[in-house]
Amino acid sequence: MSSREDGAITRLSVFPLPGALLFPGLHLPLHIFEPRYRAMVSDAMARDRRIAMIQPRPGAEEGGPPALFEIGCVGRIAEVEALDDGRYNIVLEGLALFRVVRELEVTTPFRQVEAALLPPMPDEALSLGARASLEMESKRFASAQGYAVDWDAVGRLDDTSLVNGIAQIAPFDVAAKQALLEAPDIATRCELIVQLMRFFGRHDGEERVTLQ
Structure with missing residues (x-):
């Protein structure tokens, strides 16, 4: 089954982390310790193993979470190690870039967005x-x-x-x-x-x- 469909609108659980990028085809190791993101990993493992990496914009909105940049990368949990105290060590494999369409109102402790998957970058060689x-x-x-x-x-x-x-x-x-x-x-x-x-x-x- 294909891991993506270009232009498709999909629901993604997002992990806003400044300075952390993921690219399609590359891997990103992460140590998950905050309760809300431990819940996100548990949810992803029970569903499609997808977690979307995105950077928050600098500066928090007063009384709310920081705004998100529009572009991020969805990844699939390729490796997972569940620790005894509830933390996780995971490795995400990049699947596709996405553009946020809108943030969803959810009851989960982690944020979720509606997003459009973007087409892959052309496979061109450098000079x-x-x-x-x-x-x-x-x-x-x-x-x-x-x-x-x-x-x-x-x-x-x-x-x-x-x-x-x-x-x-x-x-x-x-x-x-x-x-x-x-x-x-x-x-x-x-x-x-x-x-x-x-x-x-x-x-x-x-x-x-x-x-x-």
Whole structure:
């Protein structure tokens, strides 16, 4: 059975988490400890194993939960470990991006939305120059941040996996992460990653520059 139907309107349980992106085909490990999200995992396991990742917009609405960005990614629980105290360790596998149509009024402790699934991004290769620029800037950024990276393994990744993988784990702010998620194609996302690494890489210390 297909895990998606482009343009279909579907009901999704959402996990609003700033800085956490999921892309179709990639995996996101999560430690679930809040009671409302433990309830969400239990509900998902009893139904279709789907949980939708979405970022909340910065700043909470007075007297209510923070507003959500319009675009997120629905994932399927590919692995689950239920701990004795009720917490979960799960791994989500990205299925499809979605656009929020409206938030639903629900009695569950977790939020739910009505959403439209978006078509997959075209499977296009980067130019040799764009790929080289991305790898070069990634090495500079990783060195400046003190990250240990297996660059041989990175070099074996296909363009889509490399670009989306960097976008998913890069330590950028919420606005930057959302811009990466909403990029219309791999080339645009790649170019934006390079720009962001140069931008964030120029600033050190406690005064962190953001795009918000």
